[in-house]
Amino acid sequence: MGASIRTTCAYCGVGCGVSARVINAERREIEIKGDTAHPANFGRLCSKGSALGETLHLEGRCLYPQIEGRQVSWETASRFIADRFSALMANGGPEQIGMYLSGQLLTEDYYVANKLMKGFIGSANVDTNSRLCMSSAVAGHKRTFGEDLVPACYDDLELADLLILAGSNLAWCHPVLHQRVLAARAAHPAKKLVVIDPRRTASCDAADLHLKLRPGSDALLFSGLLLIMQARGRIDKAFVASCTQGLGESMASASLEFTTLLSRLSALEAMGEDTEARVLRVLENYCDLPTDQLRAFVDLVDQNPRMVTVFSMGINQASNGTDKVNSITNLHLALGRIGKPGAAPFSMTGQPNAMGGREVGGLSNQLAAHLPFNEQGIATLGEFWQAPNMVTGPGLAAVDLFDAIYDGRIKAVWIMGTNPVVSLPNTDKVKEALRRCPLVIVSECIENSATAAFADVLLPATGWGEKDGTVTNSERRISRQRAFLPAAGEARADWWALSSVARDMGFAEGFDYHSSHEIFSEHARLSGFAQAVKGLDRQFDISRLAEVSAEAYEALVPLQWPLIPLHEVSGPSDSRRLCNTEWLLEHPAAIIPLEALIAPADAPLRSEFRLNTGRIRDQWHTMTRTALAPRLNKHIDEPFVAIHSSDAANLRIQTGDIVRLSNGFGDAVIKVLVNEDGRAGELFMPMHWSEQFARRSGSNALVAPLVDPVSAQPDNKGSLVGLEIAGQTEVAWRGFIVSQQRIPLPEMTYAVSIRCEGGYRLELAGTEAQWLILEKQLDKVNPAPIVSSDSFRGDVRRLSLHDDRLGYASVRSRLKEAGPSRQFLEAALLRRHESQEEVLTLLAGRASDAVDCGAIVCACLSVGERTLEAAVSEGAKDVAALSLATRAGTNCGSCLPELKRFL
Secondary structure, three states, rough: OOOOOEOOOOOOOOEEEEEEEEEOOOOEEEEEOOOOOOOOOOOOHHHHOOOOHHOOOOEEEEOOOEEEEEEEHHHHHHHHHHHHHEEEEOOOOOOHHHEEOOOOOHHHHHHHHHHHHHHHOOOOEEEEHHHOOOOOHHHHHHHHHHHOOOOOHHHHHHHHHEEEEOOOOHHHHHHHHHHHHHHHHHHHOEEEEEEEEEOOOHHHHHHHHEEEOOOOOHHHHHHHHHHHHHHOOOOOHHHHHHEEEEEHHHHHHHHHHHHHHHHHHOOOOOOHHHHHHOOOOOOHOOOOOOOEEEEEEEEHHHHHEEEEEEOOOHHHHHOHHHHHHHHHHHHHOOOOOOOEEEEEEEEEEOOOHHHHHHOOOOOOOOOOHHOOOOOOHHHHHHHOOOOOOOOOOOOOOHHHHHHHHHHHOOOOEEEOOHHHHHHHOOOOHHHHHHHHOEEEEEEEEEEOOHHHOOOEEEEEOOOOOOEEEEOOOOEEEEEEEEEOOOOEEEEEEEHHHHHHHHHOOOOOHHHHOOOOHHHHHHHHHHHHHHHOOOOOOOOOOOOOHOOHHHHHHOOOOOOOOOOOOOHHHOOOOOOOOOHHHHHHHHOOOEEOOOOOOOOOOOOOOEEEEEEEEEOOOOOOOOOOOOOHHHHHHHHOOOOEEEEHHHHHHHHHHOOOOOOEEEOOOOEEEEEEEOOOOOOOEEEEEEEEOOOOOOOOOOHHHHHHEEEEEOOEEEEOEEEEEEEEEOOOOOOEEEEEEEEOOOOOOOOOEEEEEEEOOOOOEEEEEOHHHHHHHHHHHHHHHHHEEEEEEEOOOEEEEEEEOOOEEEEEEEEEEEEOOOOOOOOHHHHHHEEEEHHHHHHHHHHOOOOOOOOOOOOOOOOOOEEEHHHHHHHHHHOOOHHHHHHHHHOOOOOOOOHHHHHHHHO
């Protein structure tokens, strides 16, 4: 049993510290705890972080290099890639080569990838899945500050008197920070929380005000708020005059837009109506919000100078995402609420190293060290790298990159640590693009990911627990990810694979790396080199770390840039906020005139709905890691589409019905969840499921490839879809199978695979013929099943036992819900069944004394609804009492909003 290793979580941009202790290296058993000394989380972990140890087994891992499915040596794979790249450079030029990276990569991996592509191959066609996450925030920051700066730090969330969550479900997507917010509000009840979101989310349960606005109208709301603040005399004139530029032009543009919008509403404007009333009338109609809620919001902003606006995917993922971002920065700048404790706009990133990727130029229109993509920035970087083929301009962003693969302009693409055939919009076209591409290279730790299926060359990458390097979180804090397990099979670090190819291409001198420490040192030196060039002073400067020894790098504590001078450092929790008055006096921020206050949107036809996509609590991105942990599959175990109860009533749809969504880009077959969380006429689908886990239930097949014109970030919140109920010809039978071994997803109308304790579960719906084909396939593996048919209930149950162990149990029924307990049969996979009575119990699917805890609410501690019901019946009347009785909510706290709803 080894000592605890301090590392950083593999999931969201909070960047929580993790303490990992190896219990058994051979079996890869790891004890995971929160790092109490890490300033991002102080020991707290969410359900996903807590379950990291359950995802480290080798099942499904990519363990050796492959070319066309054939195992080869690393030397062979590297030379193959190098030769193909060199041939393309010589015949047609380097722009035929593309690369698609990931916020899951470490900074060192990111740095080497961008150096190889932009400096040595000479192609800027290197983008990252961060384009789908926060590129609108990047564009907005650069327009406002001249550099990609996030002004706030986590302390500001606790110091603010008014916290606004705009398009951010902090409770589910960044739960550790949400718990810090709730703790601060409990200590100071006067603090206020406002949520701006078209859907009621878990974050709304603690909110003082929820503005359920029309999708795409956020920029209009914040711009209107600014006009009202001006009318009330709340503009900080001294700050604006000395620290900003462009307010007059921006206000004139907003006023003109509001006047135009008002004129479309009515010609009966009351004489003498003041500015505030006119603006509120526009907001009421175009944001679809009640006037009393708007007035309450305006008053909260007016009365609370210590205000933080947290924004995330609901702001960024829009066709006017950059203008949305700048509507927020404009408001904060005009009111002087920036660079001060508890006052700032705060972009919350979605991935563990989205910020680190920004530091090294991960996007196709960025350069390393925040250098500007202009002649001077390009020359400076080329000089530092001694680059023989330095790019001369930006490359293709993600959607355009895959369009270029589709039409043959890009003939080779290297995809690292991401799953674009699931996560990009218009996924059917992305799949076809990769089918057409002459050379697809995929670096992945999971062998059967949806994207790996298209690989001509598949390279085994190290996974979390094997990686060694750095990541930067949402508050600009650099932390170490440390290895505590040996690399699986022949897996190698991504920087190692890139350097190997670079050396085989003849670039050995620029890629003679032997450790992540050497790469980090170069990255840090570059940040200082850029500062020495006149006119290129950047806030991003970590050059103080350029000469740290390998030992010091190994022991590096979390540090936030810009780095505090060494003589001022008092501990790892020292925080810095950017864009204070002193800095802005020398670098005035721009208040931006906005062109798209309302996202352009097609008017839905009578039969169409507007589709919103997003995340759920316990899954991450495309589930390649989280789906390996059985407890993370218990809370929400199947994909769904949420529809408003009024729409469901009109269509005569109920929860659990199976529907088909479709438009001109793709389709999906999925189960319905009826609630009132969203708005009438709008649907919500999680974005996590791929065909690795669910047959034709991916949301992004339906997302139009519409992007923001400034940031090139796709709009994932506004595609139009048609909806129809799956008929009896498609769904004659429903049911499920639990099995010890994984059963490939069968060809059925609806099929979902779920990892459970002891094995797997399939949730299925299809025709009679589809079921019979599946059962014949099962019989080939287990030729003597025990079969029970019940014509009264209309179901068929089958068991296969081997050595008194349950191989599989299948249940199909003509009813919507098959009767036997899934939980009971899953548990049966773990034990022997020796008597006839036990076999009969399995056929019944439920023991007479079995305790079914119901649908899981608390994933950390596996507390279900029926356990909660029992606690309520025994006297638990509030969340605190419910937590005390059941332990639900006592670990990460991300289920606390659901406990409140449950009560």
